[in-house]
Amino acid sequence: MTFADLGLSPEVLKAVEDSGYTQPTPIQEKAIPTVLMGRDVLGTAQTGTGKTASFTLPMIDILASGQTKSRMPRSLILEPTRELAAQVADNFEKYGKYSKLSMALLIGGVSFGDQEAKLDKGVDVLIATPGRLLDHFERGKVLLNGVKTLVIDEADRMMDMGFIPDVERIVSLMPPLRQTLFFSATMSKDMRKLADKFLMNPKEIEVESPSSTASTVTQGMVRVSRHEKRPALRAMLKDETVKNSFIFCNRKKDVDILLGSLNKHGFNAGALHGDMTQSSRMETLAKFKSGEIAHLVCSDVAARGIDISNVSHVFNFDVPMHSEDYVHRIGRTGRAGQEGHAYMLATKSDEKFLDSIYKTIGKEIPVITLDAMDDIKTEAREIAERSRNGKRGTSSRTSRRSDSKENEGRSSERNQTESRRAMSENKTPSNQNRRRRNKYDRDEDDTPVLGLGDHVPAFFNIQLKKASS
Numbered sequence: 001m002t003f004a005d006l007g008l009s010p011e012v013l014k015a016v017e018d019s020g021y022t023q024p025t026p027i028q029e030k031a032i033p034t035v036l037m038g039r040d041v042l043g044t045a046q047t048g049t050g051k052t053a054s055f056t057l058p059m060i061d062i063l064a065s066g067q068t069k070s071r072m073p074r075s076l077i078l079e080p081t082r083e084l085a086a087q088v089a090d091n092f093e094k095y096g097k098y099s100k101l102s103m104a105l106l107i108g109g110v111s112f113g114d115q116e117a118k119l120d121k122g123v124d125v126l127i128a129t130p131g132r133l134l135d136h137f138e139r140g141k142v143l144l145n146g147v148k149t150l151v152i153d154e155a156d157r158m159m160d161m162g163f164i165p166d167v168e169r170i171v172s173l174m175p176p177l178r179q180t181l182f183f184s185a186t187m188s189k190d191m192r193k194l195a196d197k198f199l200m201n202p203k204e205i206e207v208e209s210p211s212s213t214a215s216t217v218t219q220g221m222v223r224v225s226r227h228e229k230r231p232a233l234r235a236m237l238k239d240e241t242v243k244n245s246f247i248f249c250n251r252k253k254d255v256d257i258l259l260g261s262l263n264k265h266g267f268n269a270g271a272l273h274g275d276m277t278q279s280s281r282m283e284t285l286a287k288f289k290s291g292e293i294a295h296l297v298c299s300d301v302a303a304r305g306i307d308i309s310n311v312s313h314v315f316n317f318d319v320p321m322h323s324e325d326y327v328h329r330i331g332r333t334g335r336a337g338q339e340g341h342a343y344m345l346a347t348k349s350d351e352k353f354l355d356s357i358y359k360t361i362g363k364e365i366p367v368i369t370l371d372a373m374d375d376i377k378t379e380a381r382e383i384a385e386r387s388r389n390g391k392r393g394t395s396s397r398t399s400r401r402s403d404s405k406e407n408e409g410r411s412s413e414r415n416q417t418e419s420r421r422a423m424s425e426n427k428t429p430s431n432q433n434r435r436r437r438n439k440y441d442r443d444e445d446d447t448p449v450l451g452l453g454d455h456v457p458a459f460f461n462i463q464l465k466k467a468s469s
Contacts, residue, residue: 040179134166269295
């Protein structure tokens with residue numbers, strides 16, 4: 001089957017041909033005709049299967065007729081992250097270049113003014129993250145009662161990130177008679193309940209099992225200790241088959257630490273995580289796509305929606321804590337039918353997470369041994385020794401600071417004792433009278449005062465007159 005058999009217009013077919021695609025993927029083959037019919041779709045497909053084109057291509061044809069109105073988009077695509085939204089926008093520009101459609105991208109980290117200017121002119125396609133869309137709605141800059149086609153993409157990721165309440169509010173602002181396309185890489189019971197809220201008699205499309213990994217990706221795992229992880233990663237990156245790679249860490253601060261280590265050892269690497277500004281993230285991605293950066297150390301912000309078809313390797317520096325993230329991470333390689341490789345570094349403390357991954361993907365990951373393992377172990381012992389020496393050095397410095405403070409305290413006590421002795425030897429009656437005393441201190445011959453003593457306040461002696469009856 002070819003794209004021409006799916007019922008797409010000549011303009012769209014020409015754009016697809018210019019992009020170098022000739023045959024649709026399974027999800028595109030099943031979804032495109034259904035979307036063109038105007039039916040709701042509940043689509044489940046793993047990442048990297050061409051899911052984005054399965055709704056962008058038919059939407060371009062659907063929107064070919066009609067007129068835009070100021071602040072009233074005709075279609076809306078909701079994405080959980082800025083990267084995903086930008087990726088979909090790139091797809092619309094690529095496939096819609098022969099169609100006269102206007103588009104606006106509403107994501108954080110970008111000027112409100114530029115986005116509002118596009119909304120004021122009117123757009124056919126609005127691509128947005130939930131938070132930024134609601135910001136514009138609260139400002140009165142966008143109305144959603146003209147939306148005829150709604151796409152909720154990566155719905156499972158929306159749920160993981162806590163965006164579902166925002167999505168429900170956005171949907172409530174739309175007309176009930178609309179076409180809704182609901183796509184997710186995984187389909188849990190909670191996800192299906194959510195889909196039932198938004199869809200009417202949908203066509204269910206499922207490509208492979210919801211949590212399977214692509215057959216084009218060769219997987220492997222290296223058993224290491226904590227100190228062996230960095231040397232092992234560097235050894236794998238030196239393999240001549242590694243042209244470029246995604247390197248995933250679980251925590252954002254570890255991304256920066258690992259990046260510094262790789263750069264120190266001469267690797268051409270960059271970083272991508274959620275704490276970076278939007279402009280920095282887009283600049284880094286552009287450099288990675290162009291080949292200016294060979295290795296991208298990232299958090300799970302890059303696990304979805306970054307469609308770079310020629311990534312040779314994915315390295316899981318940390319075993320993901322959520323099994324579904326493993327599927328999304330390794331889906332960054334082996335895309336568009338190309339061969340990919342995904343390797344993971346696992347320690348003894350990762351067993352619980354590994355068991356969850358095995359259960360999700362339905363198989364175990366083969367354990368491999370690196371040729372340079374002896375050198376890796378030697379370097380790991382040196383790292384561990386430096387770490388222990390560092391801790392001892394810290395302890396020694398702390399002890400010296402403590403001793404110094406103790407000596408300072410003793411010196412201060414001696415000085416105070418000598419001062420008191422000098423004062424007692426040279427004291428005079430006037431000095432005694434000027435001696436400052438704490439108000440709670442008293443001499444041994446003081447006797448406590450009971451009641452008010454002889455000092456009764458004058459107002460206590462005032463006699464009150466009887467009130468006349």
